[in-house]
Each structure stands twice: as C-alpha cells, then as structure tokens.
Amino acid sequence: MLNYQQDSRFMAVALALSERGRGRTGNNPNVGCIIVKNGIIIGRGWTQPGGRPHAEAMALEQAGPAAAGADIYCTMEPCAHKSERGPTCTDLVIAAAPARVILATLDIDARTRRHGIDRLGEAGIAVSVGILEHQAQRVMAGFFTRMEKKRPHVTLKLALSLDGCIAMADGSSQWITGARARAHAHLERARCDAILVGSGTFEADQPRLTVRLPGLADRSPQPLVLGKTDVPDHWISIAEPTAISELDATNWLLVEGGAATAASFLQAGLVDRLLLYRAPLVIGGGLQAIGDIGLVNLDHGHDQWNRVDRRDLGKDVLEIYEHAA
C-alpha cells in the first residue's frame, strides 16, 4: 500500500542525509538514501566526499541481503550510465531486489534521466517519483544549477546592520553580527565547494575563508578571489563573475563580498540565493552592502526574490531568499 505520509517522513530522512554531502561531492549530486524494511531503517547512505561511493551503494552495503523486498528511498533517480569508477546504482538496486523504490526527483543528467526508472520498472520493481521533489531540488540545487546553467549554484552572503551597512565608514566590521550568526555563516561555508571574495576585500581584510567550527576545519572550501591581486598558492583568482562556469567540480559557491563583488554577481544574474544575517544595530553612514547593479527602474527590482526561510540566531535574524526562476 502506498502511504504518502509515511513516504514523506522517510524521504525527509533521506533528504537530511543528502544535506551531509553538500559542498563536497565534486561533480556529483549530493544524494541521500535509506532502505526501510518492516518500518525499520536497515541502511543509510549519502554521496561520499569526492563523489564516491554513491548514496545507494553505501546504503545497500549496510543493508546487505536484507534489502530484498525492502523499500528504498532515494533523493534522486539512481545513476544508470556506466562509469569507470564502478557499477551503476541502478544495477546495484536491481541486484538487491527491493519491493519498491521511492524517488524525490529524476536525475537531470541526460545520460541517466528516465533510464534509471525505466530499467527498475523492467526489473519488476515498483517505482514512485515526486515525493518532496521541491525540497530535494533545493537540497541538491548545486548539481541542478550546474547541469542546467553550466555554472555553480551561487549564494551571496551578507552580514548587515538594520540600515543595510556591512561595515562602518572606516571599514571596520568586527563584529556586526553575534556569535551564533557567525557560527551559522561558517556552517554555510562548510556546505560549499568554493568561496569567493573580491580583491578589495582580500587586500583589506586578508580573510582566511576557512571553516572555523570544531570538527569541521577539514571542510573549508576552495578560496577564490575576483579581480587582479596576488593570491596564495592554493587560491584561485578569476577575472570576472562569468568565469565561475570554468570551475571544476564545483556545485556550490559562496560569495562573501564586498559591495562591488556582490553587485557584479547580481548584475550578471549569477546569484541564486541571498543569505542575509541582520543585526539589531544602526551604523549610520557606513559602507553599503551592495554597489550599483544597473537597476534602472524600481519596478524591475520587484518579484525577483522570494523569502524561503527566516530564523532568529541570538539577537540577529537570518533571512534566506531565492531568486525567482
């Protein structure tokens, strides 16, 4: 019997596992997968760092022979195209002989799209598609954006005062937001493959752009600078925002400022998501968050951004906006 409520609950677990891979799965989508038998989760998997093993392979390895007759919840259609790196997940799933496969969304990669579910169906496995699809596309937005737009998914992060300043007039910005908001911002760094600042910010602040959270130091993203400047060995510099399309194995990019860099990404239409940390203080006459983006008419500014989340972080507020498709 299909049970939408139960399926949603299990898919939410798979989505939570999917979150673990954000920013570290290379060119692969950060998939999550659980295997359920008689109401008990017997296998859990998520795409591992660098992209392998895939989520399904990890979950099936845990479940072993018990996967036969079980339900497999997966945030995306299992891969069906051959790779030098191992068998396809569709082959692995068929070999495990589950009763059902429940998917949040189809793959967007033409090499797998529909081939995975077609082969599962031919093997006599019941397939459902579309449970929590919208959430899945959000959690794996890096992969979807890269496939659709041939560039990473871009988040612009700003830490602001109530009057929209990112620093005092003299440039000082330590600290506008409190400890909880800053910790959350570091968590967002850990969820990205790469992080970028403008050359002005790089030269003025010499930021490390690392993840400074206990236990997550190894998840620091690849640091990038926009514009001409001397960068350390492991940093990458790009000449213009559109050059992000040439970045290898980068689904998720975080842009951290300053105002000119933020403006150049916005003006180029390259920002998918705004992460606004707003602190309850007034600076007055400080540095503006965002420079000229070429807006010629207020009307054109409307209906571009939808708020998808808002939460209090200590005394600060985090608001997340997504660009209207």
Add this chain to the structure above:
Amino acid sequence: MLNYQQDSRFMAVALALSERGRGRTGNNPNVGCIIVKNGIIIGRGWTQPGGRPHAEAMALEQAGPAAAGADIYCTMEPCAHKSERGPTCTDLVIAAAPARVILATLDIDARTRRHGIDRLGEAGIAVSVGILEHQAQRVMAGFFTRMEKKRPHVTLKLALSLDGCIAMADGSSQWITGARARAHAHLERARCDAILVGSGTFEADQPRLTVRLPGLADRSPQPLVLGKTDVPDHWISIAEPTAISELDATNWLLVEGGAATAASFLQAGLVDRLLLYRAPLVIGGGLQAIGDIGLVNLDHGHDQWNRVDRRDLGKDVLEIYEHAA
C-alpha cells in the same frame, strides 16, 4: 476573588480602547477604561480627542447607576488633581461606588501619582495595580515619554530595500514597499500627533504627510519640517531636533526621513522606536537610509535596540524596535 487571568483579559480590552486615542489626546494620556459587572461589560471609554472627556468619565456615563458594585478596569490611575475642565476621575469613580478598581499602571504625573489610589482606598474601594503594566506603558508611551523626558515620544519610520536603501541613486522611491505596508504606515501616521520630514525631503518630494486611508483623513497629524525652508501656513518648522520639546500638546511624533534627518534625531538620542518596513528587493548603490550618527565604535552600536514586533505585510516585513532604556 482576584483572578489574574480574567483581570488580564479585561485589561487587554481596556488597552485596545486606549489605542484608539493614540495621537489625538493633546497633553493627556490616551487612557482606556471598561466597567464590568457579573462578567458583562457595561461601560467603555477612552480619552476623547483633545483630551476630554476622560476615559473613566465616558465609561461611567455609559454604565450609569449600574456601576455600583462593579469592577472598573483602567489603563492608568484616575486623575486626582483639580482641573477647570471638570471633576476629577477619582471623584467620579468614588461617587459611582464600584467594588474594585483594577489599574495597569500608576499615573506618572506627580499631581495625581498615588493620590488617586490613596483616595480610592480611603473610600473603601479595593484597588489592584500592575496588571499588564508593561503593555500599558507601551500603549501610552507618548504621555510617559513627554512627562519623563519633556519631549514627545519619537518613532523613526523607514521603508527599505533588502540592502538598506530608501531610494534609488536618482532619488526615486515610489514604490519600494507594497500596498499593505504603505497602508500600515498611514495608520501609524493616524496614531501620531505630529509628523516630521527634513527640509531636503520636503523640497524634493513636496510630501503631503496626510493620512490617506478611507475614513481616517481627519486624523492627519500636524506636519513639521526640520531645517530652513518655506512651509505652507499650517506647517511648523523647527531648527533642530531638540526643538521638539517645545511642541505643544504632542505626545507622539513620527519622523519620516530622509537620511540626514533620521541621523540627526538618532545622534541626538531622540529616537524611541524604529518602524522598519523592508521590501524583498535589491536596489544596489541607492540612497542610504541613515546618515552619519557619530558612531565611533561598533561595540557602541550594540544593545541599543530591542525588537518588540515583527509581522509580514504582503511580501514586505515590518519590524518594530524600541530603544533600550
């Protein structure tokens, strides 16, 4: 029997009536009052335009002889000082012979403070003080501020983009916020005795500063301009923010901008409340909301503002902050 929960519920009704008088009671507090007998409200009153009749007089008039033995809920201690404009409310209450008088807060006016409740007690009436006191002080903040600080209570209103702009670089600001937010801003005008803009805004926009809501046009506040400029006959111009202390019969003042005016009131420590309407659009390089306020250190900016309300108005967000005492 005292019943805190029931008392709170009735006091909330009195506070709602108190709201009706905001911005139109002259030098008087905007008090609210209800009279309750056997669980039924038999009289309702609120300070009338210009300050008379007082809330208690109006409610007692409605209740008539039935007020004997009833409970009187009043947002503030009844006046006890003689006036040429009529008998004191304390005298009226004693004459009505209620069983109890429940007050949210004492009067702050030394001519009445404690004299009202002392006289009620001497007359054998049970008196409770402090039910919803904090809320009452907020609803009647105009009067309290004028008595304590010898100036009106000042609200600074701003309509902002996500990046803290109040207009595009060319000055155009119609419209940043949507219809619901703008209607709410007009309602706030109706709740103030006076409204102020800077001479720059006055000259650039020729604002009417009227209440443009159906049925509330007669509640347009007294228009003021800060700075030297030619103003229409019924307008008042003041030379500096501190001159608001000389305004007659003004408990509530709304400051609507622009950036230099906002900054001058903030720098003078004359802003009690921020009313921030924020629209989900990015302007980029527009006009900043607030000019230099003389902040020398980010630390000094913290712990100045407490958020006391937040609500969605269509796609926009209204946040209300109060200055830390």
